[in-house]
Amino acid sequence: MKDKRIFLIGLLVSIVVAVVVAQFASPNPDGLEFVAEEQGFAETATDHRLADSPLADYGENLTDNAWLNTAVAGFIGTLATLAVGYGLFWLARRSNRTASQAP
Amino acid sequence: MHIPDGFINGATSAGFGVAAAGGLGAAIKQTGKYLSERQVPLAGLVAAFVFAAQMVNFPVSIGVSGHLLGGVLAAVLVGPWAAFVVLSVVLIVQGFVFADGGLSALGLNIINMGLIGAVGGYWIYRVLLRFLPKDARGVTLAAGIAAGIAVPLAAMGFLVQYMIGGTATVPLGTVFTALLGTHILIGIGEGVITALVVGAVVRNRPDLVYGAPDYAGERTEVLV
Numbered sequence A: 001m002k003d004k005r006i007f008l009i010g011l012l013v014s015i016v017v018a019v020v021v022a023q024f025a026s027p028n029p030d031g032l033e034f035v036a037e038e039q040g041f042a043e044t045a046t047d048h049r050l051a052d053s054p055l056a057d058y059g060e061n062l063t064d065n066a067w068l069n070t071a072v073a074g075f076i077g078t079l080a081t082l083a084v085g086y087g088l089f090w091l092a093r094r095s096n097r098t099a100s101q102a103p
Numbered sequence B: 001m002h003i004p005d006g007f008i009n010g011a012t013s014a015g016f017g018v019a020a021a022g023g024l025g026a027a028i029k030q031t032g033k034y035l036s037e038r039q040v041p042l043a044g045l046v047a048a049f050v051f052a053a054q055m056v057n058f059p060v061s062i063g064v065s066g067h068l069l070g071g072v073l074a075a076v077l078v079g080p081w082a083a084f085v086v087l088s089v090v091l092i093v094q095g096f097v098f099a100d101g102g103l104s105a106l107g108l109n110i111i112n113m114g115l116i117g118a119v120g121g122y123w124i125y126r127v128l129l130r131f132l133p134k135d136a137r138g139v140t141l142a143a144g145i146a147a148g149i150a151v152p153l154a155a156m157g158f159l160v161q162y163m164i165g166g167t168a169t170v171p172l173g174t175v176f177t178a179l180l181g182t183h184i185l186i187g188i189g190e191g192v193i194t195a196l197v198v199g200a201v202v203r204n205r206p207d208l209v210y211g212a213p214d215y216a217g218e219r220t221e222v223l224v
Helices: A003-019 A031-039 A066-101 B010-034 B037-054 B071-078 B080-097 B106-129 B136-165 B172-204
Strands: B058-061 B064-066
Touching: A003 A066, A003 B037, A031 B064, A031 B136, A031 B172, A066 B010, A066 B037, A066 B080, B010 B080, B010 B106, B010 B136, B037 B071, B037 B080, B058 B172, B064 B172, B071 B080, B071 B106, B071 B136, B071 B172, B080 B106, B106 B136, B136 B172
Parallel strands: none
Antiparallel strands: B058 B064
């Protein structure tokens, strides 16, 4: 398989996971949240500084349609992560090449 | 797994923030030494996949869920330092776009998932691979087991942070027991998912898998 094909398949799988599979995610607290609640220190958490942003909690309050909220959040998040990751790795490679070319 | 703001005091969070920023800088530098041009999009893709997979909480016990950490998965595919970058990118996007994981806790989370989960997990993977066949099955098995161990280990990172700067007064011992119990269960899910994904890639393209004996690219010498 060509690299380009692998990339496209991987991207498709990632989007399907974030948009479709994530719809079936367990709504229960994760390990740390559960322990914090059970042990009684969950209330020491303070509000997230960006709690009012449109995509906070994966778009929970974006529309009245929970399916759509998760789908939009998953799609945007996957592409945003790809873009930031691609950018950082591109920079990592570039900075190294510049350094090795220096006299 | 994501620590919110408030669990750990400001001074401790800031200290880990400085450590994480330094670690990310070093990881980017190390990654630049071995990552080839054609690997750049694939490394970005690994970050996107880890983000996607982290959205899917799976049930581990009554009332408790867990989600993929992805540290060993990323490290076996693109190398431990690129995996540190991957986890940092995922945590930055989650924290700044989705208000998931406290912004003051970003350094705490990067150290737990990027340094312990990915770099530490990769070290466990390499140790395990010494005792396993150097083929796709050995790589798959080693990745799965290392991933399973890396999750409770990353949770222990939180325990250390709680010990240093926890704002609650709950005794360390009870937090330890509860944390270890739930994260061993989550680790089983982590191991299965990691083995499935790494197995699928290494069977088809072992030349692309950093941690595989048949890897065709360069490796960094900094870590085992």
